[in-house]
Amino acid sequence: MPDVTFIVDGKTLTAPAGTLLLEACKSHGIEIPAFCYYPGLSLQAACRMCVVRIEKMPKLQTACTTPVAEGMVVITDSPEIAQARKATLQLLLGNHPLDCPVCDAGGECELQDMTFKYGAAESFYAEPKNHREEQKWSPVVYFDRPRCILCYRCVRMCGEGMDIFALGVQNRGSSSIIAPNVPPQLSGVVENGVELAQLDCEQCGMCIDACPVGALTSGTYRYKTRPWEMNHTATVCTHCGDGCKTTLGVRSVSDGTQILRGDNRDKSGINGDFLCNKGRYAFDFANNIERVTSPLLRKNGELVPASWEEVLTFAGTRLRDLRQERGPNSIGVIGSNRTTNEENYLLQKLARTVLGTNNIDHHRTADFVTLATSLQGTTGRFASQHDVATSPAILLVGGDPTNQAPLTAWNIRANVRLNKARLYIANHEEIKLRRQAKAFAPVAQFGYGAFIKSLAEDTDFSKLLHAEEKLIVLIGNELRGGELASLIKTLPNASFALLADYANSRGASDMGLLPDVLPGYQPLQGSTIASEYGAAGAPGLNSAGLDLLAMFDAAAAGKLSALYVVGSNPIQRYGIDPAALKSTFLIVQDLFLTETAALADVVFPAANLYEKSGSVTNSFGDLQLVSKAADKAGTRSDFEIIVRLANHMGHDIKALVPFGKGPSSLGTRADMGQTRGAASGEADRHAVWLTANNMEPRLSPFDPFAILDEIQRLVPGYDKLLRLQLLSGNDQHLAPASTGLVQITAARKDLVLPSADTLFSSGSLTRYSPMLQDVQRHQSTEAPSPLASAD
Amino acid sequence: MAAIQNTIFTPGTAARFDKLATIYPLKRSALVPMLLYAQDEVGYVSDAVVAEIAQRLDLLELDVRSVLSYYSMLRTQPAGKYNVQVCTNISCMLRGGFELLDHCKHTLGIGHKETTPDGLFSLEEVECIGACCWAPAAQVNYDFHDDLTPAKMDAVLDSYRARETK
Ligand code: SF4
Numbered sequence A: 001m002p003d004v005t006f007i008v009d010g011k012t013l014t015a016p017a018g019t020l021l022l023e024a025c026k027s028h029g030i031e032i033p034a035f036c037y038y039p040g041l042s043l044q045a046a047c048r049m050c051v052v053r054i055e056k057m058p059k060l061q062t063a064c065t066t067p068v069a070e071g072m073v074v075i076t077d078s079p080e081i082a083q084a085r086k087a088t089l090q091l092l093l094g095n096h097p098l099d100c101p102v103c104d105a106g107g108e109c110e111l112q113d114m115t116f117k118y119g120a121a122e123s124f125y126a127e128p129k130n131h132r133e134e135q136k137w138s139p140v141v142y143f144d145r146p147r148c149i150l151c152y153r154c155v156r157m158c159g160e161g162m163d164i165f166a167l168g169v170q171n172r173g174s175s176s177i178i179a180p181n182v183p184p185q186l187s188g189v190v191e192n193g194v195e196l197a198q199l200d201c202e203q204c205g206m207c208i209d210a211c212p213v214g215a216l217t218s219g220t221y222r223y224k225t226r227p228w229e230m231n232h233t234a235t236v237c238t239h240c241g242d243g244c245k246t247t248l249g250v251r252s253v254s255d256g257t258q259i260l261r262g263d264n265r266d267k268s269g270i271n272g273d274f275l276c277n278k279g280r281y282a283f284d285f286a287n288n289i290e291r292v293t294s295p296l297l298r299k300n301g302e303l304v305p306a307s308w309e310e311v312l313t314f315a316g317t318r319l320r321d322l323r324q325e326r327g328p329n330s331i332g333v334i335g336s337n338r339t340t341n342e343e344n345y346l347l348q349k350l351a352r353t354v355l356g357t358n359n360i361d362h363h364r365t366a367d368f369v370t371l372a373t374s375l376q377g378t379t380g381r382f383a384s385q386h387d388v389a390t391s392p393a394i395l396l397v398g399g400d401p402t403n404q405a406p407l408t409a410w411n412i413r414a415n416v417r418l419n420k421a422r423l424y425i426a427n428h429e430e431i432k433l434r435r436q437a438k439a440f441a442p443v444a445q446f447g448y449g450a451f452i453k454s455l456a457e458d459t460d461f462s463k464l465l466h467a468e469e470k471l472i473v474l475i476g477n478e479l480r481g482g483e484l485a486s487l488i489k490t491l492p493n494a495s496f497a498l499l500a501d502y503a504n505s506r507g508a509s510d511m512g513l514l515p516d517v518l519p520g521y522q523p524l525q526g527s528t529i530a531s532e533y534g535a536a537g538a539p540g541l542n543s544a545g546l547d548l549l550a551m552f553d554a555a556a557a558g559k560l561s562a563l564y565v566v567g568s569n570p571i572q573r574y575g576i577d578p579a580a581l582k583s584t585f586l587i588v589q590d591l592f593l594t595e596t597a598a599l600a601d602v603v604f605p606a607a608n609l610y611e612k613s614g615s616v617t618n619s620f621g622d623l624q625l626v627s628k629a630a631d632k633a634g635t636r637s638d639f640e641i642i643v644r645l646a647n648h649m650g651h652d653i654k655a656l657v658p659f660g661k662g663p664s665s666l667g668t669r670a671d672m673g674q675t676r677g678a679a680s681g682e683a684d685r686h687a688v689w690l691t692a693n694n695m696e697p698r699l700s701p702f703d704p705f706a707i708l709d710e711i712q713r714l715v716p717g718y719d720k721l722l723r724l725q726l727l728s729g730n731d732q733h734l735a736p737a738s739t740g741l742v743q744i745t746a747a748r749k750d751l752v753l754p755s756a757d758t759l760f761s762s763g764s765l766t767r768y769s770p771m772l773q774d775v776q777r778h779q780s781t782e783a784p785s786p787l788a789s790a791d
Numbered sequence B: 001m002a003a004i005q006n007t008i009f010t011p012g013t014a015a016r017f018d019k020l021a022t023i024y025p026l027k028r029s030a031l032v033p034m035l036l037y038a039q040d041e042v043g044y045v046s047d048a049v050v051a052e053i054a055q056r057l058d059l060l061e062l063d064v065r066s067v068l069s070y071y072s073m074l075r076t077q078p079a080g081k082y083n084v085q086v087c088t089n090i091s092c093m094l095r096g097g098f099e100l101l102d103h104c105k106h107t108l109g110i111g112h113k114e115t116t117p118d119g120l121f122s123l124e125e126v127e128c129i130g131a132c133c134w135a136p137a138a139q140v141n142y143d144f145h146d147d148l149t150p151a152k153m154d155a156v157l158d159s160y161r162a163r164e165t166k
């Protein structure tokens, strides 16, 4: 739209025609207070805090609903305006309790800020306040009616933003009240003889986040602390593959640092203000008393606590002996899809160069290998999460983002609502997002192959799709291998993304936690990484190793001497008979004594994603920085444990993690880096690369950035990453290289096993999160009207 | 529109509702009239009424409850057989509306929005009922009674009691 020019407080400003005066002022640094206005939601004009004087208009005008116009002359601050706002505040405070000293919002409250600013603290309303008791609507949403200023942000957030419509406004005038969707007499919940209203919804807490005051409060945070008493760290959610940015509020406790709150405070990044139930509340697993906080060693058949030194020495020596006696390929490694890129890279490097085997895999939740190889030879065809929020057209094939990838669903809805994006859905179920869809193609269960074929035909659906010039295609885990490849082939101009589960599934794939692929989807032979790993003295890496299931088959056949499992629970996830592992030396590194860990000979207590630093890559390939927010005494990061284990195997850790100055003691280093051939060893090449990129060597072998340096040097695709972007907390979209990737055959086994997580579950962590348990119980009692609005 | 199985309304009302849902450009516009007719038939807006009307108009029950709670003439509890609504708005107030209300409270032995134990009468204090020129006025169900005094009010109440004994 063309720009218009107008004058605010004597300053000449320009903004695109149609911009709301309030937004235009905000982007020029002029603050106009607003309670009911919320960016991205419909206009309400309920609070009158944003009033300004506009020349030639009678009375004060609401800046939140007035679009800028050519030649408009506006005053945003004058005694008249201050008086009007003060009067509004006095009315609001007429029934507002003096709760600030105990209210969760105290210190972050928009009403408090405005009262300070306009000095309306003394009220001349002498009437008794109309008090109502606080209400618990669900394990995570509480409502304090007296604090509510009736801005209706929560109602609009839930309806427009979430498409749930679980909140309404009842009664009239000053006795209006925000009400949840299950009325007291139908809730079946009775406390002290009083029937209580309940919320049947997605429990996302977006309503709480949007509330400008402390009327809606969160079950996990309320009355625990004050905003200024916490430290705040920006990092990435550990739960699903969307990778929302979150700011964790933490405080010190006797055994470390505890997380008290999660929200995306600066509303930046791929998720803006959004977090789902899991991101906002399900960090409590970290404080579960069942957390393993000491290394465990099996003695006389029992797992008993032992010192780090004892357990590391035992495990390292045993691994070394087994490699010696039974060969490298008798050992298997299973990685995690919640550990960082650095840890994943390090783990596969340990497998390939320390243990000397390609027997490495992880719980795959999407077929990224097929995605990468199918898009070889093209550029710009990997969609990012930002594209979901901005692309003019989206095709969703399979999957149910509402439950599996809540941020993706949020961004789709926002894009449809705010940008009129066209959403096309092909699904075997009537997923909730069809309410936003322009066209919905029902697909038979397991009928996606037929659907892909139908795209070449002249159906109404395919005509609509082929008419789209800029289409992004989001693909659920129903499609893999050949079907996935043929879908990609059918839409040669579209860009694609796979919906995977867990915070770093994509990272696990990208970093080569796979038996037949090196990091960056590089082939086992002929790539730079292959030659460097080969030069590091690893023999027998030319052929693919055992995949996850084959490892257990080998174990059952007595052919797997050792198995090292990092942050994964294959016994439960793949329903593996524990007896398979009876003659295998098992090392497990995890947060809890999972079904797999319970069988181990050695258990290392690991830190979770909130307790470490590094980077993760979401399903879309958006790389983000992970920063250590919390801390649990007794645990160590997976990174540190892997390095220490290699060290206790007698491996030169400098060959594993490039750190410090000078070459490692392994390999030929006599030429001190003058030779540039593969034989000159990796530490030298690394030093050369660092110098060329103006970087210093890292000082500690436990510094994940030492491995990030190597990733950037060696992993095609990740060579594009920009440090400044990463360190500023910005996401950046990375795609695998467009040439030189591994060739896969049609016979490649399909080992994708979706996690089947819902809004209220998160793999093995579910049962350790009391909040998720509570919410699951709560939602199950709401069963008679499942997601009332989500029909 | 979803065909309504097992409607809770009489056939006549159900047919009327079928029609109501079709005559407005926006289906939900039929909400308030439907609630009023339903209240007349059932005596109040019960949870079952809310559920059926929501279904008829493709609304959430929450939406129906939000509208329902806005209007004071819609009630969610049964009223007496004869619902006595006494106006105390300005014209009636000036001409003795409050005395009239107090008199009713006294003679019926109940307060605002309460019902006599025999279920015959309930009492409500209401805003202007549009009979200002004959203030003070009261409304019993859909009958108007104006230019009232406490004595005339007694007669009005008696006339309803008399209907019962017949
Ligand atoms: S927590 Fe529930 S009521 Fe609140 S916005 Fe989310 S879905 Fe709506």
Ligand code: SF4
Residues within 6 Å of the ligand: A147, A148, A149, A150, A151, A152, A153, A154, A155, A178, A207, A210, A211, A212, A213, A215, A216
């Ligand atoms: S609960 Fe909060 S967000 Fe909702 S209307 Fe009240 S003040 Fe606004």
Ligand code: SF4
Residues within 6 Å of the ligand: A237, A238, A239, A240, A241, A242, A243, A244, A274, A275, A276, A277, A278, A279, A280, A405, A406, A407, A408
């Ligand atoms: S959408 Fe996914 S990444 Fe975002 S908060 Fe929820 S679980 Fe975490």
Ligand code: FES
Residues within 6 Å of the ligand: A033, A034, A035, A036, A037, A044, A045, A046, A047, A048, A049, A050, A051, A062, A063, A064, A065
């Ligand atoms: S912000 Fe403009 S009226 Fe509330």
Ligand code: FES
Residues within 6 Å of the ligand: B087, B088, B089, B090, B091, B092, B093, B127, B128, B129, B130, B131, B132, B135, B136, B137
């Ligand atoms: S004021 Fe009583 S009828 Fe109008």
